[in-house]
Amino acid sequence: MYQSNNNISQLGRRFGGALLSLLLCCTMQAQEQIRIWQGGNTSSSRFTTSELLFSEDGANLSVNGTTFQTSEIDSIMVVHTVTVTYNGAQATVDLGHAPGVTYTTDGAHVNIVSTNTKDELEFVLQGESTQGSLTYTGSFKCKFYLNGLKLTSDKGAAIGADGGVIDIQCGKRVDLILNDGTENILTDAPNGQQKAALYCKGHVELSGGGSLTVTGNTKHGIATNEYLELKKSAGNITVNGAVSDAMHIEQYFLMQGGKVTLSGQGGDALQVETKMLDDGITENPDKENNGLMFIRGGSIDIVAAAADTKGIKAPKDLVISGGTFNITASGDGTRGISVGGNLIVNEDHNSTLIQIRATGTDYEDPVTEETKRCMGIKVDGDMTVYAGTIRVSNTGVGTRGIRVNGTYTNNGGTVQASIKQGP
DSSP states (O other): OEEOTTOHHHHHHHHOHHHHHHHHHHHHSSEEEEEEEETTEEEEEEEEGGGEEEETTSSEEEETTEEEEGGGEEEEEEEEEEEEEEETTEEEEEOTTOTTEEEEEETEEEEEEEOOSSSOEEEEEEEEESSEEEEEEOSSOEEEEEEEEEEEOSSGGGSSSSOSSEEEEOOSEEEEEEOTTOEEEEEOOTTOOOSEEEEESSEEEEEOSSEEEEEESSSEEEEESSOEEEOTTOOEEEEEEESSOSEEEESEEEEOSOEEEEOSBSSOSEEEEOOBOTTSSSBOTTSTTTTEEEEEEEEEEEEEOSTTOEEEEESSOEEEEEEEEEEEEOSTTOEEEEESSOEEEOOSSSOEEEEEEEOOOOEEOTTTOOEEOOEEEEESSOEEEOSSEEEEEEOSTTOEEEEESSOEEESSOEEESOEEEOO
């Protein structure tokens, strides 16, 4: 009933130029990954040329045992996969047939460069090393799959522009996928110049049901130069130590799922920074949602123990429409949640439960001599609660529950906290 793609010309005339191009590609490249979109759904499979079969009447396409009706296929794409495997003091790189990709290695330190500007590349990172890293430089969107990667860098900024354990020098969208069921651990070297143990120059969309644990021994744990989005499918993301911020995100932060656990940082736990123009003064008007935070689901557990830091720091508005928060502000002068603009709490996406404990005491800034109180929530603008539950306990000497410089309005949520309004 089925035949292989030997009669490419005949099948190409029957099914169109796009499919013909795919088959020609498959003839040259013995093993790649095929993606078939059918009715809005995606099916992915690795295949060889002999596994790509058509029915004699051309009505069906069989790929590695899965059959599709050709009339219902929306599009087909061949995806190029590069696999990096770490093994102790060495790393191996399998480029497959990825076009425009080169690499160099120095023991287990890997530097990959891509000049590809039209083909989406995928990278699989796996294995273990206590003296390795990955630096990637490219200018087209790409995907990184962490597949049981346990990597510690001993060189920091000696590898790549920014260094760290994983340094992605790509200003486009980067999908970071934690393969289901895998444990991934990243630890960078101390006394380096890298921005973070895990750094991306562009914007990151994180998904996958595995776990990721990061330790930042020079500066941040995780840092992005543009937005970070946690998808609904995101697994467990842990930063268990950082010299500066645990997670430092520029432009905006969007969380739809996952479990985030942050502790042991010397700076803020979860911080967003507004993107500025080159003058460092003017806000960049071309960046959407610049300086905003949106939390719509998942859970966030934070211990903010360092003095004069924040558990969650939003430079502008923070909109919470779902999720579970457990935050302890135990450092002197520390705030559980600090909002530079307005704070809006509702349950538009999921149920909302915010629990904060302020257990620190006052902090006197050694430079300005300003005294800062430990607080559960500090809002510079207005705070409006439409739904959800907020519980703030302040047991430290001189602590406050909630301080709102603007107007506090409760339109239906449950708030259990001492509240002070006004500047």
